[in-house]
Amino acid sequence: MKTDVLVIGAGAAGMAAALSAAKNGATVALVDRDERTGGILNQCIHNGFGLHYFKEELTGPEYAERFSALLEKSQIKVLTDCHVHSVTPDKKALLVSPNGVFEVECKSIVYTAGARERPFGALMIPGDRPSGIFTAGVAQKYMNIENRLIGKRALILGSGDIGMIMARRLTLEGVEVVAVVERLPYSGGLLRNVIQCLEDYNIPLYLSSTVVEVRGKERLEEVVVAQVDKNYEPIPGTERVFKVDTLVLSVGLIPQVELLQNLVQFDRVSRGVLCSNIGQSTAEWIFAAGNCTVIYDLVDYVTMEGEKAGRYAALYAKGENFEKGIPIETGENVGVLFPRRYVSGEDLTVYLRSKRPIEKATLVVGNFERKYEDIMPSEMIRVKIPSQKLTGFDKLLVTLKEE
């Protein structure tokens, strides 16, 4: 099989990338290992999607549906239930599906494989290894797609957005949520979720606390929670035992990049695919967007970045070349940052997270400055910087200068 653009992953980023590449005149194949397009949106049955992109509030499946409908009307070849086994530098990918194992030859790739959840095993929490410990996404899929209850009494570790959304969801379905526990001294998710998912349901949020032991020979029986000090070390004597049969983890997403292991470079901080502002990776024929580049708060932004990467992948497939651009580096107080190179011509949309909560700070990029208040690491900053503010630099430093 041959195609101009091969899009790997049909979640929010991939669907947008495929549609945009097709709109720019390329032949496109969109591959997903799931049975349908939409990715994780399909299991996010809560609302809050689309406020920026569609200017209306949609559920995850509704948001996905808008794009699947467009895909159906398009000439894009959608391959579901199809796993990309390998990608090689000669611009070929080996695809595996129940319909066959076959090679696809392409001119460019948009890699939109999303993220995976950090598993329980990676946390090195001492104790037993019982059943009843779920990552939030798995819990969500059991509840929302498979129609299954995962327990009767639950504790949630990590106050990321999915964790808080699952706290609400479990409560609504009659599962008692005894607490949400967060290691940081502030919530790991959006403020609106703290209010709408926890406070509205009287679910306590324990900050500066973590799970120090899980107990249960077969099914989970007890979770021990302790407060932590500034270095996140548990403080002896502060342990509290919660009798629960379920532990839900919302402890972070990791960009899913292993397929590109030997092809592109990765961002040391986000661990995602290192990209320029046109979504181009360090291999010029591979573009990337979405959570495989940096973990976003909002799907709307994922869609926008997917569209951009799709457009440039199509232009590349048609023979256009793009300059490498200048490096964008993290300065003072800046944690994750996207993109990491700037190709002039386009305005620059930067996404970043501060390393810590800051009351007042000025974001400085090139000749651009903007003041921010109440900055939280959990709330991603997105800002569009006009290209004329960025001329005359050989590298751009992104800083949050505290006032």
Place this chain on the structure above:
Amino acid sequence: MKVVVIGAGVVGSLILRELSRYDLELTIIEKNLDVGWGVTKANSAILHAGYDDPVGSNRAKFCAKGNEMYTQLSEELDFEIKRIGSYVVAFSDEEKKVIEELYEQGKINGVPNLEIHDRTTLLEKEPNLSKDVKCGLWAPTAGITEPWMVAIAAIENAVSNGARVVLNERVIGFEKKGTRIIKVITDKNSYETDLVINAAGLFADQIAILAEAEYVPLHPRRGEYILLDKKVGSTVRSIIFPTPTKTSKGILVLPTIDGGLLLGPTAVDLPSDMKNEFKTTVEGLTQIKSFTKQLVPSLDFSQTVKTFCGLRPESPQKDFFIGASARVENFINVMAMRSPGLTAAPAIAKYVSQEIIQDELGLKLSEKKDFNPFRKGIKKIVELPLEQWQELVKKDPAAGRLVCYCNEVTESEIVEAIRRGARTLDGVKFRTRAMFGRCQGGFCSIKIMKILERELKTDMSQIAMKSPGSWIVDGKVRE
């Protein structure tokens, strides 16, 4: 003649398989839901070369021999071994002396091709080792395997040769006539028998007590482990031991057979009433990190996939306790199978069947004419040449549906694992490596639950992770 083997760990399973060469009515009784889930499941998975077992011990008698037998065994039973060799590394002159002693001991124990490598050679072969190393004892016959797979393979082969497997039954007593056992009694059934082989792992002393036979008291020695992702699997190429102390081989760094990196074990002796305490601890995990960092400073713990704990059966003698009982005439003990129990197991199985049963007890065993020594493992479809894979998918579309992405396991392999006896998530995991990778089942465990549900014609709420009480989902959200 009826023979009952108690315990389907690697020792019991290999004995069963060895006995399945003969005209016998064989039954193996296992208290867990699957085979190889006790001591066998959580250890360092090493085929030891045999240099560090005291001369004259049972360990020394069986280790190098067992190690050698693994080549043929792995071919017949189609499980993977990799002879990647091992290094014992020394950081000081005192440790260098210990290594020289091990070298001599190894020669007496019959360990082939031992060499002492100087710093330069050592760092050439293992560039990520600490630059402070002085020298290392190289044992090329040392290797790695998947211990549970040895048990699974042996059991499957024994079953194809007529043996019967009883799972989820605990032996609670024996019916005797004089000094003979005539029945093995479990919590659910009883089994007539002419001969009992006690390979009950950590609980073998308790089984022997029930039989009123000789035993050595067993206590669990806790060993905690950290498993790192495949991405850093090639940090070392061989098994790296520190210089051993009197009590333990120390905390090691080694590749796993599926490409990960395993660090551990700790060695903490627990009281004999803690045989079910599979808890990891802060102290243990911290110790592993600090000790292994001294061996391999570049270890990246952010690549941790999981941490776990295994218990190994230790006795005061620190040696295997193997032999026919003098008090019970048809009872054989194979207990205290501490390290190198996995390595020694094939040699012990041969020893039990030939020297104990036939020579010592004088039982005449007649070989089956149709004994089939071969068993085929579940084919790893992703490793097939492309054309063969394409052909296979035409016949079996499930061979083209990836279920576990991290370790690239297809639906066809999951279905085959269930056909071969997997009834739980862990049963599938240990047979296929699905859910073993970096996402730890985040993407595939639900799919596997659905395949189990479909293939076993049951409801998801009936499917457990590893034991009857380890349920995963409960009722429905909406009826």
